[in-house]
Amino acid sequence: MKSTLLLRHLKVENANAISGLTYGFPAISHFLGFTHALSRRLEQAYGLTLGGCAVIAHSTELQSQPLGNRREQVFALTRNPLTKEGKTAPFNEEGRVHLDISLLIECDFNADGLPGVGALDQSVQILQTWFERTVPTLRLAGGTITALEQVQWRECYDETELRRLRMRLLPGFALVCRxxxxxxxxxxxxxxxxxxxxxxSLLDFVTLRHQAQQDDTGAVSWQQLAKPAPGYxxxxxxxxxxxxxxxxxxxxxxxxxxxxxxxxxxxxxxxxxWVSPHRxxxxxxxxxxxxxxxxxxxxxxxxxxxxxxxxxxxxxxxx
Structure with missing residues (x-):
């Protein structure tokens, strides 16, 4: 990793919330696809490319509503226009979520490859301005990017700067593979x-299981079983x-x-x-x-x- 690009507090509306059999947050392939699309535009503009991507979620707002008086939730769907015959048009169920995230993107270049012939600060500013203008024109997980608080490119982090970065990503959680x-x-x-x-084995981590236990008096109570490992x-x-x-x-x-x-x-x-960035x-x-x-x-x-x-x-x- 030669350098990093931080897109801080990227707000997305109506992103895809369904990923195969799971729901609630876009698949990680959406974020890598977004990084790849951004890298292609960067390569056309300056001959530079991007690599991997880290995802930190600050808040999510799933577009759902309760079903009657039960705890069950259903997705809040949009109404499609009527057909030529005046009938309700068929549609596929779509899960949508509003996101407030930060993306930490790996850059395959260092300060020597930055655009411009002036001072380093000017070259960094040119690059950051380009990202500020280009990122809102893209789609992320099918959603619309409505706001981008900050763009920061940095070649390296010392211990103090790394600690400051971790604190700036709070409150939030980073998605990792376990x-x-x-x-x-x-x-x-x-x-x-x-x-x-x-x-x-995967279902053991994501399902709630209860087991009946009987005490000395014969009374039976249901106790929730602990999951195989702690954590979010x-x-x-x-x-x-x-x-x-x-x-x-x-x-x-x-x-x-x-x-x-x-x-x-x-x-x-x-x-x-989901792990806290301070760890x-x-x-x-x-x-x-x-x-x-x-x-x-x-x-x-x-x-x-x-x-x-x-x-x-x-x-x-x-x-």
């Missing part, structure tokens, strides 16, 4: 139930797996792009975790990057949980 927890729990599940599948853990769509041969361009009549090879895929799920010791552990290994098309994050105790971590945050 496939290590899922794998560890699945290995334990196999020992107890050899026929257990990986999906069963969520199911996460992390990419796709090919389930068909790679077809030649134009050989599938219903495909949108007749000039690109076509492949049928299915979603891949793993375990994610992060290395910015590289927050970054998501693409990884293609046939037949997998993955969004990969190499986060490693810190080994600090609770007391040490709290002391670092307060000081």
């Amino acid at each position: 496939h290590d927890l899922l794998t560890e729990h699945h290995q334990q599940s196999i020992k107890m139930e050899p026929e257990s599948e990986l999906l069963d 853990l969520v199911p996460l769509a992390v990419g796709y797996q090919g389930i068909s041969p790679l077809y030649e361009p134009g050989s599938i009549p219903s495909s949108r792009d007749q000039e690109t090879p076509f492949l049928f895929v299915e979603s891949i799920y793993s375990l994610g975790q 992060i010791q290395d910015l590289d552990s927050l970054l998501w990057r693409y990884r293609h290994q046939e037949p997998y098309y993955l969004c990969e994050n190499l986060y490693v949980a810190p080994s600090l105790s609770v007391e040490e971590d709290d002391e670092e945050f307060i000081s």
Whole structure:
């Protein structure tokens, strides 16, 4: 990572809230796709490219409403125009969410590659101004970007600047991958139930389970079972797996792009975790990057949980 670009408090309206079987927040592929689209425009303008992306969520507002008097929620949908016959037009259910996020983007260039021939401060200002004008013209997860509080490019962070950056990202939570927890729990599940599948282990993290317990008097009470690991853990769509041969361009009549090879895929799920930025010791552990290994098309994050105790971590945050 040669340098970083911080898009702070990026506000998005009506972003896609459904990711395969999960809902509530856009898939990580949306943010990497946004970074890729921004990188293509940057390459056309200045010959520079971007790399991975870290996602920090400050607030989310899911567009849903209660169903009657029950606790069940349904998505708040829009009404499509009537058909020519005056009937209600059919539509697909769409989940939408308003976001307030910050993106920390990896840059594949340093100060020597900045545009302009003047001083370094002028070159940095030219680049930041370009991002301020270009970012609002793009779409993020299908949503409209309505505001961008700050754009900051920095070549490197010392210990003091890194600490200041982490504090500026609060209040918020960074999304990381915890496939290590899922794998560890699945290995334990196999020992107890050899026929257990990986999906069963994933559901153990995201479902609420209760067990009946009977005391000495014969009274029965229901107790909620603890999840396999503590933390703000969520199911996460992390990419796709090919389930068909790679077809030649134009050989599938219903495909949108007749000039690109076509492949049928299915979603891949793993375990994610929302962590507070003040616990992060290395910015590289927050970054998501693409990884293609046939037949997998993955969004990969190499986060490693810190080994600090609770007391040490709290002391670092307060000081």
